[in-house]
Amino acid sequence: MALLEAKNLSIYFGGLRAVDDFSISIEKGCLYGLIGPNGAGKTTVFNLLTGVYKPNEGIISLDGKNITGLKTTEINQAGIARTFQNIRLFKKLSVLDNVKVGLHNHHKYSTLAGILRLPSYRKVEKEMDEKAMELLKVFDLDSQAQTLASNLPYGKQRKLEIARALATNPKLLLLDEPAAGMNPNETQELMDTIRFVREKFDMTILLIEHDMKLVSGICEELTVLNFGRILCQGKTIDVLNNPEVIKAYLGE
Amino acid sequence: MSFISYLINGISLGSVYALIALGYTMVYGIAKMLNFAHGDVIMIGAFTTYTVCSIAGLPPVLGVLVAVVFCTLLGMLIERVAYKPLRKAASPLAVLITAIGVSYFLQNIALLIFGANAKSFTSIVTLESVKLAGGQITVTGETIVTIVVCIIIMILLTLFINKTKAGQAMLAVSEDKGAAQLMGINVDATIALTFAIGSALASIAGVLLCSAYPQLTPYTGSMPGIKAFVAAVFGGIGSIPGAFIGGILLGVIEIFGKAYISSQMADAIVFAVLILVLLVKPTGLLGKNIQEKV
Amino acid sequence: MAMNKMKKINISASLKSNLITFGIVIAAYAVMQILVSLHLVSSLMRGLLVPICVYVILAVSLNLTVGILGELSLGHAGFMCVGAFTGAFFSKYILYAVPGMPGALRFFLALLIGALFAGLFGLLIGIPVLRLKGDYLAIVTLAFGEIIKNLINLLYLGIDENGVHISLNSALDLHMEDSDKIIVNGAMGITGTPNDSNFTIGVVLVLFALIIVLNLIHSRDGRAIMAIRDNTIAAESVGINVTKYKLMAFAISASLAGIAGVLYAHNLSTLTALPKNFGYNMSIQILVFVVLGGIGNIRGSIISAVVLTVLPELLRGFVSDSRMLIYAIILIAMMLFNWAPACIAWREKIRYRLNRKKNAKEAE
Numbered sequence: 001m002a003l004l005e006a007k008n009l010s011i012y013f014g015g016l017r018a019v020d021d022f023s024i025s026i027e028k029g030c031l032y033g034l035i036g037p038n039g040a041g042k043t044t045v046f047n048l049l050t051g052v053y054k055p056n057e058g059i060i061s062l063d064g065k066n067i068t069g070l071k072t073t074e075i076n077q078a079g080i081a082r083t084f085q086n087i088r089l090f091k092k093l094s095v096l097d098n099v100k101v102g103l104h105n106h107h108k109y110s111t112l113a114g115i116l117r118l119p120s121y122r123k124v125e126k127e128m129d130e131k132a133m134e135l136l137k138v139f140d141l142d143s144q145a146q147t148l149a150s151n152l153p154y155g156k157q158r159k160l161e162i163a164r165a166l167a168t169n170p171k172l173l174l175l176d177e178p179a180a181g182m183n184p185n186e187t188q189e190l191m192d193t194i195r196f197v198r199e200k201f202d203m204t205i206l207l208i209e210h211d212m213k214l215v216s217g218i219c220e221e222l223t224v225l226n227f228g229r230i231l232c233q234g235k236t237i238d239v240l241n242n243p244e245v246i247k248a249y250l251g252e
Numbered sequence: 253m254s255f256i257s258y259l260i261n262g263i264s265l266g267s268v269y270a271l272i273a274l275g276y277t278m279v280y281g282i283a284k285m286l287n288f289a290h291g292d293v294i295m296i297g298a299f300t301t302y303t304v305c306s307i308a309g310l311p312p313v314l315g316v317l318v319a320v321v322f323c324t325l326l327g328m329l330i331e332r333v334a335y336k337p338l339r340k341a342a343s344p345l346a347v348l349i350t351a352i353g354v355s356y357f358l359q360n361i362a363l364l365i366f367g368a369n370a371k372s373f374t375s376i377v378t379l380e381s382v383k384l385a386g387g388q389i390t391v392t393g394e395t396i397v398t399i400v401v402c403i404i405i406m407i408l409l410t411l412f413i414n415k416t417k418a419g420q421a422m423l424a425v426s427e428d429k430g431a432a433q434l435m436g437i438n439v440d441a442t443i444a445l446t447f448a449i450g451s452a453l454a455s456i457a458g459v460l461l462c463s464a465y466p467q468l469t470p471y472t473g474s475m476p477g478i479k480a481f482v483a484a485v486f487g488g489i490g491s492i493p494g495a496f497i498g499g500i501l502l503g504v505i506e507i508f509g510k511a512y513i514s515s516q517m518a519d520a521i522v523f524a525v526l527i528l529v530l531l532v533k534p535t536g537l538l539g540k541n542i543q544e545k546v
Numbered sequence: 547m548a549m550n551k552m553k554k555i556n557i558s559a560s561l562k563s564n565l566i567t568f569g570i571v572i573a574a575y576a577v578m579q580i581l582v583s584l585h586l587v588s589s590l591m592r593g594l595l596v597p598i599c600v601y602v603i604l605a606v607s608l609n610l611t612v613g614i615l616g617e618l619s620l621g622h623a624g625f626m627c628v629g630a631f632t633g634a635f636f637s638k639y640i641l642y643a644v645p646g647m648p649g650a651l652r653f654f655l656a657l658l659i660g661a662l663f664a665g666l667f668g669l670l671i672g673i674p675v676l677r678l679k680g681d682y683l684a685i686v687t688l689a690f691g692e693i694i695k696n697l698i699n700l701l702y703l704g705i706d707e708n709g710v711h712i713s714l715n716s717a718l719d720l721h722m723e724d725s726d727k728i729i730v731n732g733a734m735g736i737t738g739t740p741n742d743s744n745f746t747i748g749v750v751l752v753l754f755a756l757i758i759v760l761n762l763i764h765s766r767d768g769r770a771i772m773a774i775r776d777n778t779i780a781a782e783s784v785g786i787n788v789t790k791y792k793l794m795a796f797a798i799s800a801s802l803a804g805i806a807g808v809l810y811a812h813n814l815s816t817l818t819a820l821p822k823n824f825g826y827n828m829s830i831q832i833l834v835f836v837v838l839g840g841i842g843n844i845r846g847s848i849i850s851a852v853v854l855t856v857l858p859e860l861l862r863g864f865v866s867d868s869r870m871l872i873y874a875i876i877l878i879a880m881m882l883f884n885w886a887p888a889c890i891a892w893r894e895k896i897r898y899r900l901n902r903k904k905n906a907k908e909a910e
Contacts, residue, residue, distance in 0.1 A: 045545070050783060052546050076785035088780035090773045092842075101773040104766060105785045112795070114765025115758055121765065123383070128766075168784050284550050286681060288830070334878055337886035345618065346885035349837040352830055353881060362866055366801035450572055476686070478826060485685045514714075520696035523689035527674065530686055 001029070001064055003204050004080075004172055010059035015145055018044045020059070022136045024206075025170070026144050026221075032206045033219030033236070037248060041226040042208045043085055046174050049206075050082050051075040063171060065196055079106060079171035083161040083178065085208075090151035095141055098149050098160055099132040102167025107131070136161045139193065155186045159193070163174040166201060172199075175207040187211060191218050216240060222247065258511045259504065263512045264395040264464065266503020267402030271457035272480030273435065273487070273495035273530045274409065277439055281426040281490035282446045283544055285341070289354035290454060291477015297323045297455025298472060299362055300464040302373055312376035314404045327451025336440070341450030355474075362470035368471045373462040385515065394464045401460065405453065422446060479506075482526050488539025497537060506523060526544050554747025560764040564664065567750040567756060575749045582745075589593035590859060596813040598855050600626075600806045605835035605847040607802035610759050612770065612833065613842030616775030618684040620874075622803050624691030625664040627819055629804025630811035631730070631901050634739040637812065638729045641707060641740060653742035655810050657751075664804020667694075668797040676789055688826050698735075703708055704728035726794045731850030735818035736811070751809055752848075755802045759844060762798065771795045778844040790829040838880060 002025040009022040009211055019041045034042050044193050047053045049060060051072040060068045067078050081102075090098050107128045109120040122139045136142040139159040146154065149160060158178055178194070179187045191214055197203055215222065215236070222239040224231040232242045239245055272294060280289045297319045303317035338347040379393030413419035420447050424432040425442045433439050461476060462468050479502060487498025502522060509521035529537065569692035578595065581587050603676050608622045633656040640652050674686050701711040704720050706727045717728055730736055762768045768789045773781040782788055811817045821827060835854060839846030857876070861869035 047546055052779070071789055072782040073780075073785050076783055082783055084780065084783075088777045088783075090776035090780065092776055093769065093772055097769055097772075098722050100766075101781070102787065104785045107766075109766065111765070111767050113764075114767055115761045117761060124766070164784060190560055286684070329851070334882070337882055337888055339847060341885040342887075343835075343837070343841055345837045345841060345886070346881060349834050350878055350881040350885075351875050352834060353877035356870065357878065360868070360871035360874055364871060368584045376806060391814075474827075482685060482689065489681060514700070516700055517696065517714075520693045523693050523696075526689050527693075528685050530682055531674055535668075536681060544627070546777065 002026055003030075004049075004060075004062055004206070005059045006049065006156035007058055008074065009055045009060065011048060011053055011055050017228050019048060019055075019225075021229060022048075022225075024223055024233075026206060027200065027234075028171075028204050029198070030204055031218055031220050032195070033215045033222045034206060034208045034225065035210070035212075035215055036220060036225035036231070039055075041228040042174060042225055045225070046082060046176055046208065049075075049174065050080055050088055051154070076170070078166055078172065079086055079169075081165035081168045081172075082174035083165055084175055085157070085176040085180065087154075087157050087161055089149040089157055089164075091148070093149055094146050095136065095152065095160055096129070096132055096145040098164050098165045100128050102164040103128050103131055104168075106169055132167065133168055138166075138197065139163045155182050155190075156192075158182070160195075162197070164196065166203075171204060173203050173205045175205060175209075176212065179209060179210050179211045182206075185215055190214070194218060196205060212240075223232060254511070255450045255486070256385075256518060257391075258507050260389070260391055262398075263295035263500055264503070264506030265484075265507060266500035268457050268464075268476065268494045269483045269500075269502050270293055270402055270499025271405065271453045271460070272476060273483040273499045274405075274492060275453045276481055276484040277487075277489055277492060277495040278422070278446050279450050280484065280508065282422060283331075283335065283347075283443055285335065286481070287335075287410065287450075288348065288351040288477075289358060290450065291473040291475075291480070292355050292358035293327060293345045293451050293454040293473065294458035294461065294476060295362060295470060295473030296326060296358055297458035298373060298468050299366060299371075300455070301372060301376065301459050301462075302468060303512070305373055305376065306371075313376075316376060319459060320452050322385065322457075323451045323455035324448045327447040327454075331444055331447040359470045359474070365537045366468065366470065370467045373468045375463040375465040375466065376459055377463050382512055384388055392464075395501075398460045398464065401456065406458070408427050409449075418442070418445060419535070478517075479522065480520065486529060488536030490540070491538040494536060494538035513526045550844075554799045554820045564764075567760065567848070570845070571749065571752055571756065571848065573747075577744070579584045590862075591856075592870065594859060595745040596743050596748045596809065598852055599745070599752050600810045600813075600837065601832070601851040601855050602752050602848050603809070604803055604832045604894075605839065605851040606752075606755050606759055606844055607799045607806070609839075609842065609844055609847045610640040610762070610799040610802075612796055612836050613840075613844075614763055614775065615771050615792065615799075617792075618833075619797075619799075620684045620826060621686040621687030621689075621691030621828045622799075622832045623824045623826070624671075624687075625667060625800040625803035626696040626807035626810065626828070627661035627691070627694050627698060627724055627824035628800075630817060631736065631807075631819070632804075633657065633808030634702070634736045634811040634817050635729055636660075636744070636811070638738065640735055641738075642705075642729040649740060649742055652740070653747075653808075653812060656812070660804040660808035660811075661801040662804075664807065665797045665883075666837060667800035668800025669793055670799075672793040672796040673908070676792060689830065691826055691829055693826070695750070695819045695821070695824045696728075698824075699733045701730050702728065702732050703730040718750060720905050733818065739811055739814065739817055741812060741815065743809050748809055751805055755805065756844065756848075757841050758798065758802065767791065769792065775796035779819050784898060791854030810895065834877065838849060838884070 004026040005023045009019055011019050022045060034045060035233060036042055048055050051070050054069055059066060062078055062080060070111055091099060107124050113120045122134045133142055141156060141160060163223055164246055179190055182190060195218060196203055219236050222236050223233045224239060224245050226248045232239050232245050273291050300319040301315040302321045304310050304314055304318045333349055336352055341347060375394055377393045377397045379397060381393055382391045384391060384515050413422060421437045421442045423439055425439055429439055482496045483498035483502040486502060487494025505525055506518050506522050510517040513521060582592060604622060604626060610618055612617045636659045637652055637656045638649055671687060673691050678686055700714045702717050704711045704722050704727050706722055706724055711722050712719040717731055720728060722728060742752055770786045773786055774791055776786055778788060833853040836847050839850035858869050858873050861872055865872060
């Protein structure tokens with residue numbers, strides 16, 4: 001069975017069908033791309049999958065469990081983590097603490113233990129620090145662990161968001177335009193990191209991207225959205241050669 | 253019959269709240285700040301009229317005129333000295349606290365000049381009371397003047413905002429400062445104008461308030477200021493019709509609460525109604541609900 | 547190996563910073579005690595010692611809401627009021643009911659009760675907090691504080707052998723045979739609360755509040771609260787339970803304000819709910835401490851609460867009539883100096899020049 005199964009998702013804003021009859025099936029371990037012109041509804045799909053919006057119609061299930069209508073927090077606990085198109089870091093926290101917030105639900109001690117600094121506080125904080133540093137190392141951020149997140153350069157902020165999402169130990173990782181605003185070198189580096197994350201964490205990844213080079217370079221399967229509807233779905237090479245897709249992107 | 257007379261008194265008190273709330277809401281809409289000193293401008297306005305009429309013995313019309321001019325200038329001065337430097341401060345709380353400082357400043361200036369003892373304010377209204385329904389309801393001249401003045405100002409203000417260039421500029425600045433500037437609107441001047449109008453309205457409210465309730469102390473403006481702030485939030489802060497409706501409703505609720513439930517609980521009732529309204533409609537009666545885009 | 551070092555630095559850095567804060571408080575306490583024992587402190591200033599502790603606790607606890615959770619509250623005095631009246635009520639009742647109870651135990655229990663009730667009210671007001679944002683929340687908290695103050699002024703409450711008597715009208719409506727057993731007497735409040743507060747207890751409570759707030763900030767829960775402040779949507783996306791942590795921050799903040807209220811009530815022989823002590827003016831005054839001291843900066847809250855409480859009294863010596871006017875001017879000036887971007891840039895420039903001079907000298 002597929003890891004993520006979404007069937008016939010629709011959402012309306014007023015009279016506008018932002019996403020209409022969207023279905024997707026992502027196998028475990030797959031690197032899946034969601035592409036489409038501006039305003040096609042890609043981010044809305046992410047917002048539906050993560051519970052920011054509730055779908056008017058349709059069912060979402062993760063690993064066989066129905067997660068339709070759950071709150072964002074619950075969906076993350078069920079195993080979906082995401083990044084945002086307009087970066088959303090905890091700006092006044094350090095890089096390390098950003099990741100530690102991601103570890104929140106996996107390394108616990110009571111409020112009282114925290115206030116009284118009981119041994120469990122020390123032990124768990126130590127575990128969290130180690131785990132967080134390990135993740136930061138993957139993204140080459142470990143040397144800036146104590147920097148304020150808002151002081152990181154743009155590219156590194158995007159990486160930190162991925163590290164924070166991974167810290168929640170998800171089954172499925174959603175990346176919303178991870179290469180936006182990066183130069184070709186940074187994009188190349190990012191592709192390597194994404195591949196590395198997939199191998200190392202045995203991660204399933206769904207990403208939204210405009211950069212065709214990145215998409216064709218790393219995605220195994222693609223879904224193309226246009227005006228909220230699926231235009232084409234399948235293996236990357238087939239999709240990119242589909243005349244409908246070419247038309248949508250390049251015009252007649 | 254007493255019901256109608258309470259209603260009229262409520263609308264009259266509400267009209268004063270509405271005038272003050274208009275200032276709150278306009279300043280909030282444009283400068284995105286809660287001007288806590290706004291209530292004290294009311295007090296300054298009343299003291300100015302008091303000085304001109306009761307101390308210098310000049311006619312009431314002159315007293316009101318001087319108060320309006322003085323408060324207009326005062327409002328612009330406060331904006332220029334205390335608020336403008338903080339417009340781009342890192343936290344919006346900075347200008348809020350400064351406004352509180354200005355409020356203390358105005359109260360203590362008045363305290364130094366006029367002392368803490370309540371002054372009895374001579375009403376500027378010379379209109380006779382009117383008896384309605386065969387003498388069962390008495391409506392004072394102050395009540396009538398307050399309601400009429402409030403309605404006139406509301407109409408003028410609406411016309412000003414919708415029909416004049418300066419009014420349109422105010423709308424534009426409240427919508428998006430940056431874009432307004434790019435369109436060639438002088439943002440600084442527009443904000444100064446807003447403070448000027450708000451303060452002028454506050455001075456009129458002060459004179460009307462003290463004509464109806466003739467006790468004048470340096471703290472006279474404080475509670476009406478807070479109530480008007482509540483009225484502005486009640487109606488949806490930033491919305492001009494909202495401030496008007498909020499003010500009137502608040503006045504009516506307060507007078508009814510005093511009359512029918514308990515005079516000591518009137519304030520608690522006003523605040524409790526506010527909390528209930530906001531729980532049902534988190535942005536007030538006419539407020540716009542803007543959701544954060546993800 | 548490098549990683550191990552890293553995390554040790556991290557934990558001990560927060561501990562070190564906390565210890566410095568505790569040290570400052572204890573040192574200030576010691577200096578004050580020495581000055582008092584040498585009779586170098588005016589009676590007026592001595593009378594301020596407990597109120598200063600009250601204000602410091604209020605400022606520190608409000609900073610948890612405003613600085614750490616990032617929500618504007620204008621009703622902090624309301625929580626203080628709840629703590630003051632429930633604590634004083636308890637003490638007064640125990641004086642009749644269990645006269646043998648040791649004062650220390652009675653006061654300890656009064657603190658617990660004040661904190662508990664204020665915390666409960668914190669949860670209650672926390673419900674709108676979940677729905678409202680920014681200035682709308684500010685006005686609701688302000689309204690809440692005013693309602694509390696208003697109701698307490700109408701409350702008549704007494705206990706005798708027939709049970710609890712309660713009325714919102716007048717003392718006569720209580721129908722009590724022994725009017726001495728009326729504990730809360732409407733606008734006249736509670737009289738004869740045992741005078742259990744003193745400077746030492748005040749400082750102990752300040753330290754208690756500091757331990758709770760500072761350790762909370764540096765814990766898992768504190769991080770979650772700050773994450774919500776910085777970006778609620780992102781916090782949700784990493785599985786943070788926003789409702790839980792907002793309520794937690796609000797309730798802890800309110801409980802500590804309740805403790806400040808109990809301390810305040812047991813420093814006075816007569817406790818009444820006036821606009822001056824429990825009205826929105828007091829809430830605003832506490833907010834002034836927090837913002838002037840630095841939003842989210844706990845140490846700054848302590849310092850500004852002390853300075854701004856002492857300042858009017860110091861000014862009294864020089865300019866008794868216009869002291870509050872000067873206070874207002876200083877407040878405005880300090881706000882502009884601390885927050886105006888132009889002032890900040892100017893300060894940076896001066897600092898840069900000084901540094902350059904220093905470097906130039908060193909180069910020679």
